Amino acid sequence: MEDFWSPDRFFNAPFLNHELLPAVNVRETKNHYELELAVPGFKKEDFKIVIENGLMIISAETRDEKNEDKDNYTRKEFSYSSFSRTFNLPDDVEEDNIDANYQNGILSLELKKSGKQLASKKEIKVG
Numbered sequence: 001m002e003d004f005w006s007p008d009r010f011f012n013a014p015f016l017n018h019e020l021l022p023a024v025n026v027r028e029t030k031n032h033y034e035l036e037l038a039v040p041g042f043k044k045e046d047f048k049i050v051i052e053n054g055l056m057i058i059s060a061e062t063r064d065e066k067n068e069d070k071d072n073y074t075r076k077e078f079s080y081s082s083f084s085r086t087f088n089l090p091d092d093v094e095e096d097n098i099d100a101n102y103q104n105g106i107l108s109l110e111l112k113k114s115g116k117q118l119a120s121k122k123e124i125k126v127g
Contacts, residue, residue, distance in 0.1 A: 022083055022107075033093065033111040040105030041081060047107060051095050058107070059084035092116055 025036040039060060046060045061082040068075040089095065089111070097112040 022085065024085065031113055035109040037107040038105065039107050044102040047102065049100055054089050056087045056089055057084065
């Protein structure tokens with residue numbers, strides 16, 4: 001029974017970890033890349049998508065607070081969820097041509113390809 005009440009066991013318990021790292025599906029087609037992130041419980045206004053220096057940073061944050069005051073008791077519940085994922089963009093992505101949509105807990109992104117060919121193999125000579 002002592003193990004159960006151990007501070008290490010309690011404070012490292014999975015149910016106390018509020019960090020969310022959503023699962024991601026990535027698919028490549030001839031004309032674009034598709035990303036799907038499983039992020040239920042958010043609203044489309046909660047998301048922030050930034051492209052900078054060849055990286056795409058997708059993050060979201062939501063807060064919810066409920067207060068209830070009745071005759072002899074007060075109840076206050078609150079929750080907070082957030083995440084941030086960073087992706088290296090391929091060189092053939094048109095950074096100005098990315099569409100995002102959020103529906104039924106899935107954030108979908110379509111990253112259009114520029115059409116320029118990427119070198120499949122590059123050799124670097126050492127001088």
